[in-house]
Each structure stands twice: as structure tokens, then as C-alpha cells.
Amino acid sequence: MITRFHQHTLNGVFMDDNASPHGDRFVRAQLKEVEVSHIDWPAMSPDLDPVEHVWSMLKQRLDDHTPPQSDLAELHEALVE
Structure with a gap:
């Protein structure tokens, strides 16, 4: 999914809200491999x-x-x- 995201949004930014799936080693490795820009986002902040x-x-x-x-x-x- 991360690779597909990156293919369709070359200038996209991944907003990391510290949800447990985002901390998975596989997810972190994928983000690093495709060099997706990301922003650390406060958890539980739907207003943002x-x-x-x-x-x-x-x-x-x-x-x-x-x-x-x-x-x-x-x-x-x-x-x-």
C-alpha cells in the first residue's frame, strides 16, 4: 500500500499519528525504502x-x-x- 501511495502521490506526505499499525517494523521499512516524506502528527487529534x-x-x-x-x-x- 505504501508503494502504491508513493507511486500516485510523488509529492505526498504521510501523516503519522502514532497509530500502532504505523509503528510496525514492516511499515517503517516500507516508508524508508520508498522515501516517503512524513510528519509526526499528534495522536487523537481529529481536529487537525x-x-x-x-x-x-x-x-x-x-x-x-x-x-x-x-x-x-x-x-x-x-x-x-
Whole structure:
């Protein structure tokens, strides 16, 4: 996954929030191997994490959609409207 991330976002930055999977030796080795830039990020700080705002907006979009989605196609349609 890290290699794929790096291929698609050559100038991307990995925001390390100290989650336990990020500390795994394999993950650390992959980050070092592909030379992904990273920022040490405070743990448990969703207010500082941009992706949390995106998840919140997507959730709100789904909550506002009536009727609720019943399959993957409807979910996709509701998210891209």
C-alpha cells in the first residue's frame, strides 16, 4: 500500500499519528525504502487531521440522502452527487 501511495502521490506526505499499525517494523521499512516524506502528527487529534473533515462531510451527505442506500451502486451515486 505504501508503494502504491508513493507511486500516485510523488509529492505526498504521510501523516503519522502514532497509530500502532504505523509503528510496525514492516511499515517503517516500507516508508524508508520508498522515501516517503512524513510528519509526526499528534495522536487523537481529529481536529487537525484533514481527512477527518472529509469523512464528516461524506457521512453528512449520506445521512441527508433519502431513502438510505441499499447497495453499493446507490452508495456510490449518493457520494458523487
